[in-house]
């Protein structure tokens with residue numbers, strides 16, 4: 001029924017490998033990484049893990065903060081994103097940041113070795129969220145902190161997509177942001193994995209023109225880390241879905257205007 005999981009991972013790798021100037025795609029990525037880094041107090045000498053580190057927007061300043069005795073490990077599945085990180089690490093002369101090219105869902109790391117684990121703007125791509133949260137708990141030292149960002153419910157026109165799928169085909173769309181899109185959902189999952197003292201803040205991520213971003217993107221071609229039920233639709237059904245979606249987006253623009261604000265949740269929790 002669903003896409004093969006390895007197809008999904010390949011789709012993620014190709015999508016990020018293509019983004020060869022990631023740091024210059026506007027200022028929202030650097031701003032988000034900076035804010036997440038500031039959200040957690042870091043001390044010199046600490047051991048940090050940055051899951052899905054990308055171009056090192058968070059890992060590089062984190063490595064500078066924990067130097068000279070502390071260190072950072074950054075893991076990412078995209079060689080293209082890591083190549084951009086490597087260039088910056090070399091240019092900045094950083095020697096306490098190790099990059100590992102791997103899927104964070106299968107990477108092997110020792111228990112209780114990190115003071116802080118970050119995952120900025122990437123947890124949504126993970127297929128098995130409970131498992132990765134359990135692993136983060138396992139990798140953290142007692143008292144360690146796990147901190148991540150994730151889009152809230154109002155982002156990416158997710159609710160409109162879910163509604164048109166339900167109205168047209170009675171499909172309950174497993175939208176990529178859904179499992180963590182409210183503070184309550186984040187808190188519940190973290191507590192289930194053993195975390196305590198969960199803190200959550202909301203911040204504006206981005207203000208962008210609806211039609212330039214999500215307004216015309218094909219729903220069935222989006223990322224579905226837990227399987228894509230739309231892949232079973234016929235081409236005619238997919239076109240119908242897209243047409244209904246575009247109608248709903250046009251109605252939204254008529255009612256609320258062209259600008260869409262995306263809100264991000266900033267979460268930290270302790271072991």
Ligand SMILES: C[S@@+](CC[C@H](N)C(=O)[O-])C[C@H]1O[C@@H](n2cnc3c(N)ncnc32)[C@H](O)[C@@H]1O
Nearest residue numbers: 016052053054076077078081103104120122125
């Ligand atoms: C939006 S970027 C964020 C990068 C970086 N954390 C930042 O804040 O700039 C998402 C990153 O997640 C990575 N990614 C997605 N799924 C992954 C996985 N299963 N394992 C490792 N990295 C993954 C992508 O390659 C990409 O670099």
